[in-house]
Amino acid sequence: MSTDSLDVSGISIGILGGTGDQGKGLARRFAMAGHAVLIGSRSAERAAEAAAGLGLPARGADNATVAAEADVVIVAIPWEGHKSTLESLRAELAGKIVIDCVNPMGFDKQGAYALAVEEGSAAQQAAAVLPDSRVVAAFHHVSAVLLLDPEVTEVDLDVLVLGDDREATDTVQALAGQISGIRGVYAGRLRNAHQVEALTANLISINRRYKAHAGLRVTDV
Amino acid sequence: MSTDSLDVSGISIGILGGTGDQGKGLARRFAMAGHAVLIGSRSAERAAEAAAGLGLPARGADNATVAAEADVVIVAIPWEGHKSTLESLRAELAGKIVIDCVNPMGFDKQGAYALAVEEGSAAQQAAAVLPDSRVVAAFHHVSAVLLLDPEVTEVDLDVLVLGDDREATDTVQALAGQISGIRGVYAGRLRNAHQVEALTANLISINRRYKAHAGLRVTDV
Numbered sequence: 001m002s003t004d005s006l007d008v009s010g011i012s013i014g015i016l017g018g019t020g021d022q023g024k025g026l027a028r029r030f031a032m033a034g035h036a037v038l039i040g041s042r043s044a045e046r047a048a049e050a051a052a053g054l055g056l057p058a059r060g061a062d063n064a065t066v067a068a069e070a071d072v073v074i075v076a077i078p079w080e081g082h083k084s085t086l087e088s089l090r091a092e093l094a095g096k097i098v099i100d101c102v103n104p105m106g107f108d109k110q111g112a113y114a115l116a117v118e119e120g121s122a123a124q125q126a127a128a129v130l131p132d133s134r135v136v137a138a139f140h141h142v143s144a145v146l147l148l149d150p151e152v153t154e155v156d157l158d159v160l161v162l163g164d165d166r167e168a169t170d171t172v173q174a175l176a177g178q179i180s181g182i183r184g185v186y187a188g189r190l191r192n193a194h195q196v197e198a199l200t201a202n203l204i205s206i207n208r209r210y211k212a213h214a215g216l217r218v219t220d221v
Numbered sequence: 222m223s224t225d226s227l228d229v230s231g232i233s234i235g236i237l238g239g240t241g242d243q244g245k246g247l248a249r250r251f252a253m254a255g256h257a258v259l260i261g262s263r264s265a266e267r268a269a270e271a272a273a274g275l276g277l278p279a280r281g282a283d284n285a286t287v288a289a290e291a292d293v294v295i296v297a298i299p300w301e302g303h304k305s306t307l308e309s310l311r312a313e314l315a316g317k318i319v320i321d322c323v324n325p326m327g328f329d330k331q332g333a334y335a336l337a338v339e340e341g342s343a344a345q346q347a348a349a350v351l352p353d354s355r356v357v358a359a360f361h362h363v364s365a366v367l368l369l370d371p372e373v374t375e376v377d378l379d380v381l382v383l384g385d386d387r388e389a390t391d392t393v394q395a396l397a398g399q400i401s402g403i404r405g406v407y408a409g410r411l412r413n414a415h416q417v418e419a420l421t422a423n424l425i426s427i428n429r430r431y432k433a434h435a436g437l438r439v440t441d442v
Binding site (some may be wrong): 209 | 236377381383409415420439440442
């Protein structure tokens with residue numbers, strides 16, 4: 001793929017909500033790949049603790065500092081705070097590639113199910129709230145357990161990358177490819193992000209049935 | 222997987238809308254696997270033509286005859302006629318496993334997008350219309366081009382199988398496994414079918430970008 005030739009090695013990566021498992025897992029893998037990583041949290045102190053806990057070069061700061069300083073920003077915050085957090089960071093995130101990996105999900109005794117989102121998806125909500133940012137949807141199906149597992153040297157899955165800005169999706173595909181084992185695959189425009197986010201509910205069902213940490217590979221690509 | 226041990230070889234398979242590419246492709250692969258296959262269509266004559274065109278043992282008949290005679294029935298009709306066709310076959314389909322593979326999809330100049338469905342998904346609509354049938358959702362992402370291609374001996378993908386009836390989903394997983402290269406993977410309840418159907422829009426985007434016939438494999442299962 002053409003994105004293989006993009007040099008993204010010097011890009012610094014900020015992770016909003018980087019103290020959660022998903023954020024910490026991505027921080028760990030990007031730090032392993034040699035990227036400058038900034039972990040963000042509402043609390044600068046907890047962010048610094050999470051960064052120190054990685055055992056890899058990474059810094060922690062409050063979300064606003066991370067949003068302002070990082071080249072590319074991953075949104076890994078809980079769905080509950082998604083809209084308000086992004087609204088509060090609009091200025092810091094202007095002009096940047098913002099990668100949304102949030103899965104709006106509900107749980108009941110039958111398992112996980114996708115929540116309806118007024119804007120269509122978390123990624124489309126991010127795009128609506130951040131009109132001056134380049135929003136890309138990616139990293140929805142990456143198991144935090146695998147990302148955080150020191151025994152897992154290769155993360156065996158493709159990251160589906162969605163967005164309306166070709167240069168931005170190419171960059172995110174290349175960034176996904178920085179994580180050992182992972183390949184970034186373009187998978188459509190933002191208007192088709194809902195089903196990718198929602199599919200996480202199916203992966204959770206698969207994980208329960210097969211006692212697995214399931215991911216997806218795209219065949220014939 | 223436990224479904225590997227299920228003997229489904231004697232099950233006859235009816236395909237409503239079997240004259241379309243998807244239906245014909247599935248008919249071809251199940252006939253190749255040795256199943257008795259009945260191709261259904263509104264027109265018995267066109268169904269018979271499609272069956273004869275396969276060059277494999279298969280019969281054609283009108284949809285009602287196929288629905289009444291086959292052990293398991295696959296719904297591969299266009300979304301436009303989905304509800305009314307199933308309503309008209311409620312009696313014939315009572316008690317049977319009905320496999321819905323319909324993807325409600327719209328197209329515009331930006332490509333494919335998922336249609337909103339009042340019941341949540343085509344599969345849930347089928348379940349609502351056919352309260353006495355055992356509705357399973359499966360075979361959404363199988364490329365008709367690959368199914369129909371005589372050069373393709375192994376179809377390289379997993380079929381996601383969804384449903385609320387364990388015995389029915391086990392049977393459909395085993396049936397999927399009858400097609401060379403394909404594996405059936407349980408992927409949740411019917412309430413999580415929408416995103417699986419909708420993901421076909423993403424696969425169409427992938428196919429355009431990469432000039433591929435993309436499918437999915439589930440990793441770690």
